[in-house]
Amino acid sequence: MTAVAVAPAGRPLADTLTMLRRNLLRAVRYPGLTGFTVGIPVVLMLLFVYVFGGALGAGVAPGVTAGAQGRAAYLDYITPAIVLFAVVGAAQSVAITAAMDATSGIMARFKTMAIAPGSVLGGPVLGTVVQGLVAVVAVLGLAVALGLRPAAGAGGWLAVAGLAALVTFALSWLCVAMGLAARSVETASNTPMLLTALPFLGSGFVPVETMPAGVRWFAEHQPFTPVIETTRSLLAGTGLDTSTxxxxxxxxxxxxxxxxxxxxxxxxxxxR
Structure with a gap:
């Protein structure tokens, strides 16, 4: 009887670190995609603060006048939404890389190798968390440069970082699935863009109380609103609402x- 050789199952931790390194090297080799992840939130912040902030700030902060005071108040209000945009942008990039691997055949090749199956997807997800946190740091650094003065203490900052990492991790798994389900890289780049609409349909840019009844109901019960409100409370140094x-x-x-x-x-x- 001829013995059948069985390939080793792989080493999950080592394989995941290898795939993480591969993902980070890809980010270095394709700086345009990484720059897009950081650039869009930066442009949005500058646009909304300097173009719309003077007027909108007077609406989100009672007693604040339009103009410079309005811009300062709106910067405080909008920063959590822009942080979330940075997270969504990072997650969108992993959908593209997952589709590239799937359509190019490299993922099929990985299946034939002695690699822990979870590492093929887990490595890119962890790499996306790293890129997402870099984008979040860039956004918060810009906000501080524009005049944001968070009242968060050390614990608050750690909580902001932890929440950003957790949300990036969750959205990355969702976007990996979108990328694998797509039939082309172009489709994979477009599908996650639906997630970018949710901050606008929540409390990211204006209070939900100002919205019509139907839109307000959706804004209050969609996933991103409690994330934005929790981040806003952490940066402001106020007590967290347990329910939110x-x-x-x-x-x-x-x-x-x-x-x-x-x-x-x-x-x-x-x-197929």
């Missing part, structure tokens, strides 16, 4: 779990 924080964490866990299950299912399926 629980909603933010629950939505994040649910999105991450659904994205993970979907992406693993797509990875196991043969691409």
């Amino acid at each position: 924080t629980v909603q933010a964490l629950a939505w994040t866990v649910a999105i991450g779990a659904a994205g993970y299950a979907w992406s693993r299912s797509l990875y196991r399926r043969e691409r």
